[in-house]
Amino acid sequence: MLILACDTSGPQASVALWSDGRLAAEIVIQRSQPHAVTLMPAVEDLLNRCDLAPTEIDGFACATGPGSFTGIRIGISSIKAMAYGTGRPAIGISTLEAMAWPYLRCPAMIVLPMIDARNRRVFAGAWLNEETILPEDAWQTSDLVGSITDLPVRPALILLVGHRPEAFFDANGQPVIPGTIIAPEALSQSRASVIAEIAEIRLRKDPSASPHLLLPQYLAVSQAERRAAGGRP
Numbered sequence: 001m002l003i004l005a006c007d008t009s010g011p012q013a014s015v016a017l018w019s020d021g022r023l024a025a026e027i028v029i030q031r032s033q034p035h036a037v038t039l040m041p042a043v044e045d046l047l048n049r050c051d052l053a054p055t056e057i058d059g060f061a062c063a064t065g066p067g068s069f070t071g072i073r074i075g076i077s078s079i080k081a082m083a084y085g086t087g088r089p090a091i092g093i094s095t096l097e098a099m100a101w102p103y104l105r106c107p108a109m110i111v112l113p114m115i116d117a118r119n120r121r122v123f124a125g126a127w128l129n130e131e132t133i134l135p136e137d138a139w140q141t142s143d144l145v146g147s148i149t150d151l152p153v154r155p156a157l158i159l160l161v162g163h164r165p166e167a168f169f170d171a172n173g174q175p176v177i178p179g180t181i182i183a184p185e186a187l188s189q190s191r192a193s194v195i196a197e198i199a200e201i202r203l204r205k206d207p208s209a210s211p212h213l214l215l216p217q218y219l220a221v222s223q224a225e226r227r228a229a230g231g232r233p
Contacts, residue, residue, distance in 0.1 A: 001058045001204060004082070005196035006043065008035040008075035009067030009095040010115070010189060015042045017050055018196030025050050026193045035074045043078070055086050059207070061199030063190055064092035066123035066138070066219040067115055076214055083211040090211040091199050096125045096136050098190040099161050101198060103183070104130045106159075112148070113161040122165055123219050128155065138220040141167035148177060157181060162188045 003018040013035045016026040027042045047054065060083045062075040076092070083090035099113035104127055115123040117138050124144055125136035134147055145167050148158065160168065161183040170176055203209060 001200050002052075002056065003059050003061060003196040003200045003203070004043070004046075004054075004057045005061040005093075005192045005199055006039060006075050006079060007063040007095070007098070007190050007192045007195050008039055008071040009063040009065050010071065011068075012189060013038055013042065013071075014192035015039070015046050016192035016196045017046060017052070018193065018200055021200070023193050023196075026191070028191070035068075035071050039074060039078055043082075054082055057082075057086060057088060059083075059088055059199060059203045059209070060090040060211075061093055061195050061203075062090075062214070063095045063098060063192075063195055064215065065095055065217040066117070066136070067095050067190075069216075069218060072216045072218070076216060080211045080214055083214075089203055089207055089209040090214050091202055091209045092214045092217075093195045093198050094125075094136060094217055095190045096123060098194045098198065099188065100125070100127050101194050102187065103159055103161065108155040109157040109159055110148070110151075110155060111159050111161060114144075114163040114165065116163045116165075117220060120165070120167070121220075122163055136217070136219065141165040145176065155179075159183055 006015045011031045012028055014028040017024040025046055027046050029038050060079045062079040065072040079090050096113045100111045103111045111127045117123050120141050121138050122141055124139050126134035156179045158177055158180045
């Protein structure tokens with residue numbers, strides 16, 4: 001199965017081709033221009049380099065957030081257009097799940113991906129032994145620390161992936177939760193290759209996934225909506 005995936009939910013954009021359980025190619029673009037400018041040229045470049053036409057793709061996928069509201073919309077609309085244009089299925093993958101995915105098979109370790117949501121909030125969820133133990137949501141960082149601390153069964157290690165909120169560290173920069181370790185920065189961002197890997201597994205189970213069902217997972221209202229409602233910027 002040949003999967004084309006993109007991720008525009010964060011500062012960097014990436015597109016990837018995944019073929020029968022292996023990465024065929026990936027392009028990662030650090031944000032020098034808006035994703036709306038860089039995404040489709042990157043897709044075209046990727047297909048050209050692999051000598052493929054869009055009609056040869058078996059399925060499409062993208063990150064659905066949380067993250068950049070504008071970036072998420074760009075990724076979803078682009079993937080939907082390609083899926084509708086080729087008559088292929090399309091599937092959305094949570095950005096937080098994609099951040100956690102490379103570590104989920106590590107036994108007895110909580111994996112906690114986080115994305116900065118401003119105002120002492122993070123988009124976060126937690127996994128243990130490939131099972132969700134805290135739901136994906138917009139968390140106050142202090143509440144998240146408390147929820148992790150109060151888990152009835154907590155393994156020795158907690159891996160922080162992505163953003164590192166101040167609430168998780170004391171005045172000396174040491175973690176406030178014993179056993180906390182930090183994922184390397186280079187392995188802490190969601191990537192299209194991971195989106196594609198997850199998508200292939202799910203599309204093999206349900207190859208009829210409709211692009212119509214591809215929806216964003218913002219987990220919060222936009223800044224413009226907060227201002228209109230009289231909330232904090």
